[in-house]
Amino acid sequence: MMRRIAPAAIVGAGALLALLPFFKLPFYESFLYLALFWIVLATSWNILSGYAGYFSFGHGAFFGAGVYTTATLAGKFNWPFLWTLPVAALVAAAIGTGVGAVAFRVRGVRGELFALLTLAVTFVVATIIGNTPIDGGPGVYLNAVPVPKIGPTPTSSLFLLMLAAAVVTLLVSWAIRHSRFGAGLFAIHDDEEAAEVMGVPSYRWKLAALAVSCALAGWVGGIHALFISYVTTAETFNLTVPLTVVLMSILGGTRHWAGPAIGAVAITCLLFAFTGGEYAVLGKGVIGLILVVGILFMPEGVMGKLRRKVRSAPLPASPRRGEERPTELPPPTGEGRGGGAPRLPLLQVKNLSKSFRGLKALSGVSLDVRRGEILGLLGPNGSGKSTFINVVSGHYLPDGGEVWLGGCNIAGQPAHRIARAGIARTYQIPRPFTQMSVLDNVAIAAMYAGQGLRTMEEGRREAMQWLEFTQLAGKAQVLPAGLNLHQRKFLELARALAARPQLVLLDEVLCGLTPTEIQSAVALIRRIRDQGTTIVFVEHVMDAVMALTDRIVVFDQGAMLAEGAPREVMQSPAVMSAYLGVSHA
Numbered sequence: 145m146m147r148r149i150a151p152a153a154i155v156g157a158g159a160l161l162a163l164l165p166f167f168k169l170p171f172y173e174s175f176l177y178l179a180l181f182w183i184v185l186a187t188s189w190n191i192l193s194g195y196a197g198y199f200s201f202g203h204g205a206f207f208g209a210g211v212y213t214t215a216t217l218a219g220k221f222n223w224p225f226l227w228t229l230p231v232a233a234l235v236a237a238a239i240g241t242g243v244g245a246v247a248f249r250v251r252g253v254r255g256e257l258f259a260l261l262t263l264a265v266t267f268v269v270a271t272i273i274g275n276t277p278i279d280g281g282p283g284v285y286l287n288a289v290p291v292p293k294i295g296p297t298p299t300s301s302l303f304l305l306m307l308a309a310a311v312v313t314l315l316v317s318w319a320i321r322h323s324r325f326g327a328g329l330f331a332i333h334d335d336e337e338a339a340e341v342m343g344v345p346s347y348r349w350k351l352a353a354l355a356v357s358c359a360l361a362g363w364v365g366g367i368h369a370l371f372i373s374y375v376t377t378a379e380t381f382n383l384t385v386p387l388t389v390v391l392m393s394i395l396g397g398t399r400h401w402a403g404p405a406i407g408a409v410a411i412t413c414l415l416f417a418f419t420g421g422e423y424a425v426l427g428k429g430v431i432g433l434i435l436v437v438g439i440l441f442m443p444e445g446v447m448g449k450l451r452r453k454v455r456s457a458p459l460p461a462s463p464r465r466g467e468e469r470p471t472e473l474p475p476p477t478g479e480g481r482g483g484g485a486p487r488l489p490l491l492q493v494k495n496l497s498k499s500f501r502g503l504k505a506l507s508g509v510s511l512d513v514r515r516g517e518i519l520g521l522l523g524p525n526g527s528g529k530s531t532f533i534n535v536v537s538g539h540y541l542p543d544g545g546e547v548w549l550g551g552c553n554i555a556g557q558p559a560h561r562i563a564r565a566g567i568a569r570t571y572q573i574p575r576p577f578t579q580m581s582v583l584d585n586v587a588i589a590a591m592y593a594g595q596g597l598r599t600m601e602e603g604r605r606e607a608m609q610w611l612e613f614t615q616l617a618g619k620a621q622v623l624p625a626g627l628n629l630h631q632r633k634f635l636e637l638a639r640a641l642a643a644r645p646q647l648v649l650l651d652e653v654l655c656g657l658t659p660t661e662i663q664s665a666v667a668l669i670r671r672i673r674d675q676g677t678t679i680v681f682v683e684h685v686m687d688a689v690m691a692l693t694d695r696i697v698v699f700d701q702g703a704m705l706a707e708g709a710p711r712e713v714m715q716s717p718a719v720m721s722a723y724l725g726v727s728h729a
């Protein structure tokens with residue numbers, strides 16, 4: 145319900161504030177202008193940095209690009225001011241996209257490295273502007289630029305423009321937060337590699353989030369240029385903007401669309417209350433103390449704290465307690481066991497190789513996985529089983545070889561494309577999205593890798609069915625930290641199944657489970673196969689391998705050692721030797 149009324153509340157609050165100029169209160173217009181200015185900057189920063197977890201210290205550069213675009217076009221080329229604003233947004237977005245296109249391609253550029261890189265961009269942009277005719281050193285005056293007559297006075301006109309920017313920014317942030325795109329960004333935040341494997345196109349999504357974030361910062365930069373009417377590189381590109389927006393967003397809560405706005409209002413009010421008059425320095429110390437205490441006691445921010453308390457939204461089609469029972473679902477995209485139907489190859493692997501710094505983890509592996517079967521993949525520790533799964537699922541790039549699925553060679557494709565092509569996987573050590581509910585963990589796979597569901601609601605409805613199938617429906621609203629190992633492994637299964645894959649790669653799903661839990665997992669895997677999904681089953685628990693698999697393949701030192709019916713293969717002297725280390729000669 146809150147979700148539906150939020151956009152109306154944003155527009156309603158905006159409409160009410162738009163009445164302010166009629167009351168002729170210039171002080172409040174200026175004060176609110178500043179609060180709205182910080183709301184836009186903090187909220188726009190949060191779209192990439194809060195949602196996707198890529199902390200940027202470059203927001204000053206993107207804001208500054210907007211400031212100088214408007215200053216140049218309106219101040220030097222006499223463009224009408226309003227025309228400069230879309231150009232300011234475009235220039236900032238173009239710079240951001242250029243930076244992102246390079247930075248996001250390098251795997252290791254995250255966390256502090258990304259923050260430093262974006263900070264460096266700020267200095268580069270400032271240096272270019274300061275040493276070229278764009279500014280040239282003395283700054284740019286906009287005194288002669290006419291303020292458009294939107295309100296009764298120039299101050300009220302600029303206030304109304306900033307109000308419009310704030311309303312649009314909050315609506316954009318809200319819409320992203322509740323969209324499939326936003327869910328993808330949150331998955332990237334929690335575990336980018338797992339998100340890719342669930343079908344989230346992480347590179348494109350990060351670029352899109354950065355472009356939107358920069359465009360909003362550039363737009364507000366353009367408005368602010370006219371507000372201050374004299375722009376200099378020293379004022380525009382100092383550290384105030386990036387540090388303040390980070391602080392505001394963290395204080396308010398980065399995982400909620402309203403968090404940065406709440407932080408922005410709080411800090412603007414604190415600054416006003418404590419830093420005026422002769423005690424300004426003491427006041428800044430008091431603000432610092434308040435912020436430190438606030439962040440210590442609310443590390444997830446104000447909205448994070450509130451959400452924890454109110455975390456009981458009703459679920460679509462949620463079963464009541466005690467009603468959890470396995471649900472029979474329509475077959476995924478496989479064809480079912482088909483009672484004796486000819487087993488054609490679903491996946492054909494040819495000469496697959498992968499080395500890690502000279503160590504051959506896979507060397508020339510060729511094998512077929514037949515439609516509808518459970519293929520056991522066995523081998524001693526370090527024989528290359530997980531590497532096989534990682535290469536086939538796109539987690540690692542192969543050094544050579546081919547992987548054919550339904551007429552396409554998917555070897556070397558990005559993981560999200562392989563997921564969409566119909567291959568899902570689980571991780572040996574579960575990798576849930578830790579800050580998303582169990583339901584949303586599964587909904588991500590349903591939306592991205594599965595049938596391409598367009599909305600969160602559809603994704604959640606589909607996810608709920610798979611939680612029922614894996615008997616986790618009662619845990620739908622819990623965070624993954626609230627699950628035991630058995631349930632986490634089942635969550636991995638539910639995510640894989642929600643993708644409705646043709647082929648599931650199960651990497652040691654039974655490892656660490658008790659005998660009773662193994663029994664229930666084995667029963668579940670049978671049901672998954674009976675639904676029509678083909679399974680590659682990497683496992684060390686021999687009883688389960690014998691009970692479940694139709695065929696097995698044994699790896700040793702990255703190469704295929706044997707292939708065939710389970711009992712025959714396990715009794716072969718070469719396999720016994722590889723496992724037990726005894727000579728079979």
Ligand SMILES: Nc1ncnc2c1ncn2[C@@H]1O[C@H](COP(=O)(O)OP(=O)(O)OP(=O)(O)O)[C@@H](O)[C@H]1O
Pocket residue numbers: 500503504505523524525526527528529530531532
């Ligand atoms: N990311 C990596 N970097 C370096 N070496 C790796 C990497 N991943 C795997 N290896 C090495 O590749 C070889 C095969 O490892 P892999 O994890 O595929 O074996 P496995 O058969 O799955 O073993 P286990 O049964 O213990 O999980 C091992 O020698 C391992 O140390």
